[in-house]
Amino acid sequence: MRLHTKQTISFCLNAVRKGLKMQGLSYAQVAEVMGVSEATIKRMLHDDSIRFDRLLTLCNLAKLSMAELMAQAEEKPASHSYFTDAQDAAFANYPQLLAFFSLLAFEKQSPDDIAHTYDLSPSECYLYLRALENIGLIKLLKDDKVQFLFNLPIGFSPTSLVLKRTLIDKVNRSLETFFSEPESEDFALVKPLHLPTNVHIKMLEELSQIVDKYAQMSEVFGHEGDAVTREVLIMNYLDVPEPELALKPVPKM
Known part of the structure; x- marks a missing residue:
């Protein structure tokens, strides 16, 4: 199965529950067909780690195409x-x-x-x-x-206290690693930009698309032995002007 597997299975199980009801099949009847207890069926119909063969059987009982359900699930935006x-x-x-x-x-x-x-x-x-x-x-x-x-x-929501503390911790640890291991593969780029608002928004959208593209690749390569865990942190913020330079008092030489 492709990305968002658990979300995909949850979508399928929700459709199966509705399909079984439309077919007039009770949990007891489904349990009898599958050779398990009614309690097992109830758990199975809410288990996003359900075995593939069991999900296929349930789809067949509900008169649903598992392939079509999964295709619909992949097209459906995640309800986060x-x-x-x-x-x-x-x-x-x-x-x-x-x-x-x-x-x-x-x-x-x-x-x-x-x-x-x-x-x-x-x-x-x-x-x-x-x-x-x-x-x-x-x-x-x-x-x-x-x-x-x-x-x-x-x-966590964008305003989450946990998220803020986690981000601060990651930034601090990343900076420590970056400056203590100059020969590592770490990469940092600081570039002040003077852009109109609409151009700035376009840049952020393009950056987000690039990161999303490689994040999807990460989910695939993450199961392979040669994959190395790395983190990408992109920060965008309004520049805070430096305080005006003070030349007094004059240092004694």
């Missing part, structure tokens, strides 16, 4: 959602909470797996889960199971 201000503030104040959430939501690790890997006690793991529940990202179920209360893709 953002963390709320309260969620952003919680992650900014407690970076470890964001790390726990990322493992849980993006890497699909169970609470038990996270606790085992990071040596968390059951009570410590529970506190993380309750914190995520308190800011409305999950709902705690029985046996420490969780229900996600958000849709992927999700991220």
Whole structure:
């Protein structure tokens, strides 16, 4: 499958759920056909990591073409959602909470797996889960199971405090690396530009298109062994005039 795989599968599953309903098929009937439990079918229909063969079977039962659905999904713009201000503030104040959430939501690790890997006690793991529940990202179920209360893709808004702190940290670390390793492959370009607003906007659009082009290539090459991780940071800001040069007092020589 091509880029945005999880988004594509989520799009297909949403269409399958509607298709099964239109065909008058209950979860119990689908479960019987596929030889699994009804609970498994319910999970399967919301699992963006579902096996290809199972997704194909579900499409067939819903009288849908999987190829056509995927083509539609690739053409459909991503419906991106953002963390709320309260969620952003919680992650900014407690970076470890964001790390726990990322493992849980993006890497699909169970609470038990996270606790085992990071040596968390059951009570410590529970506190993380309750914190995520308190800011409305999950709902705690029985046996420490969780229900996600958000849709992927999700991220930080342009005004996010977490994003600002992360950017500041990246800029500082990048500058340290750049100046401490002058023989490295790092590249920096500072170019003051005097441009009309419309020309300036056109330049930014072209830069964005170039970066997007190579970002898509990155998703392909990222699975190959010779790919090297690099980061590109483009900053655009209004120039702040230097303070006027003061020649007094005159230094004593």
